[in-house]
Amino acid sequence: MSIIKFIQKFKKSNRTLFTTPSHGQGDFVAPDCSKMLGRRFYTCDYSEIEGFDNLAKPTGIIKITQDEAAKVYGAKNTFFLTNGSTSGIIAAMLTVLNKNDKVLIARNCHKSVYNGLVLTGAVPIWVMPHYNRDWGIYEPVNYDYIEETLQRNRDIKLFIMTNPTYEGLMTDVYRVSHICKKYGVKLLVDEAHGALWTFHKALGTPSLIQGADIVVQSLHKTAGALNPSALLHLSKETDIDASKVQKSLNLITTTSPSYPLLINIEGTINYLNSEKGKEKLSDLVKHVNRLIRTLKSIPNLEVYSYNNDVTKLLVKVTNMSGFELSDILFEKYNIEDELANEKSVLLLMGLGTTKAKLKKIEKALTEICLNNIKITYEDNSNVPVFNPVEPRVRYIPSLVWNQPYKEVELKYALARVSMELIMDYPPGIPILIPGEVIKKEHIAYLSGRQKIKVLA
Ligand SMILES: Cc1ncc(COP(=O)(O)O)c(C=O)c1O
Known part of the structure; x- marks a missing residue:
């Protein structure tokens, strides 16, 4: 029997549990949690009691x-x-x-x-x-x-x-x-x-x-x-x-894995693999493709479309950085993107992307481009941009993990060994890793800060 079927059946068994988790499947739920999550969520949360399984x-x-x-x-x-x-x-x-x-x-x-x-x-x-x-x-x-x-x-x-x-x-x-x-x-x-x-x-x-x-x-x-x-x-x-x-x-991994999450994993796969799920996904792809076609006809707007997954919509506007476009979307339209960089903005088109959301982004991008909307209150022109360089590994990450470090002023950090993991999140791609040599490109990128941790 699958996790979902078993738990549905188990709930009817009325077994009295003196076990973890101590909320007793919703017999106690802190009021704020109940308001936010609902008691039902707790009724699915179990430990490895008799009949259940062990994720380990x-x-x-x-x-x-x-x-x-x-x-x-x-x-x-x-x-x-x-x-x-x-x-x-x-x-x-x-x-x-x-x-x-x-x-x-x-x-x-x-x-x-x-x-x-x-x-x-x-x-x-x-x-x-x-x-x-x-x-x-x-x-x-x-x-x-x-x-x-x-x-x-x-x-x-x-x-x-x-x-x-x-x-x-x-x-x-x-x-x-x-x-x-x-x-x-x-x-x-x-x-x-x-x-x-x-x-x-x-x-x-x-x-x-x-x-x-x-x-x-x-x-x-x-x-x-x-x-x-x-x-x-x-x-x-x-x-x-x-x-x-x-x-x-x-x-x-924890020894107390979450059954609500396991249910969520099973339920998501069941849905994706069902006729309904496949239809929903086809509809999503159809609607996003339609949006892409429309966006491509808007002057000054470009959509990245070269061997990429359409659920990741990457757009840019002529003469505008991705950071600025992101700020306009946020400040003027209350739209938050997945990430922005010096050139473009990424909009995630996952399963929860409704037609209403697609309409909203279409309208916003159209207005921004046709009406040449700009905002003046945030100057992004000096946001440092990383110029990717070949990393130079002086020590492997495990070797320096527990090594002593000191903070030095950025201007004295050239050629020192970094003890910091530096990246933008998202996407969480490392720019500089502990054990790597600090190059001039790193210093230029980090110019907004005073100090950096280096190997002592
Ligand atoms: C490429 C890539 N791999 C792995 C991860 C980590 O995924 P998770 O959040 O599921 O741990 C991320 C998260 O942003 C990612 O972008």
Whole structure:
């Protein structure tokens, strides 16, 4: 029986519980919590009591539900994550990498990859994706560059890449996996932003069926689930042992996983895989495509459309920075975007994007462009922009984790070893990592601050 069916049945059993969680499935709910969340939410929150299962060692309802999910995704194993893709990425790294193992990483990775480097003690070899200055975004890594790096470093164990990128740009994972197989390298794809791909062909091709060994997806980003529900899939072809993945997950996961989140994961997958879900997704794609067509006809407005997922709408306005466009949307229209950069603005078009929301953004962008709307109260012209540079690793992240540091004035930081993890969030892509040498580009980017922590 699946998690949802079991809990529905269990609720009728009237068993008296002297167990955690202590709210007694809603017998006590603090008034503010009740007002905000409703008592019903609590009635689904259980521990590993008799008949329930254990996320750390599933043999019953969780195993059955995870196995059903694996069938939906075409995976050998699927693991439900109640601590986001962050936990999946770290666990995947702990599964494949030992201390001092080399790992190839595309630099447009999420900060959780840094966390994994600290915990594994692995040695990062970075590959820089091309940075598209017209849009202020990273593009996928060049395939030849990946191959050349693997050729030069025959002892690399794992390649970690992000697909799609935060802005929805896609890589030919089939081609990358082919290269990785040639050099005996495992492939971990952070597909946090591609959780809808299994359910609609026009969005993107899931990395799992393109030859990746491990794929991690956030269900909360585009697929309409609660924060931070996510999935880790093992491919049918990989020789990575599922019990090792479980062991790694158990190292970093709470012993009290949330049943409401597990229900949310199962319910979301059930819906996405249903006829209704597929129809809803098709409608969403249709409506967003219609919006894109309209936006493309507006003078001075550009929509990024080159091999990207339409649920990530990237727009820019002539002679206006992304920061300024973002400010106008926020201040004049009460619209908040997912992120802005020096050139463009990203609007997330996930499952909860209603027709009314699409109309609102269409009207706002049309007005901004046709009426040449500007705002004067925020001057973004001096916002520093990072000029991506090849990182220089002096010490690997795990080595400097607990090392003493001191703060120095930024002007004296050139060539020192950073002890700070610096990035913008979102997208959470590291600009400078502890153990890396501070370059002039970092100093220029950080010019708004006085000091930086460096290795003592
Ligand atoms: C590319 C990428 N990977 C992983 C993550 C982490 O996902 P989660 O929030 O599910 O832990 C994020 C979050 O922003 C992300 O953008």
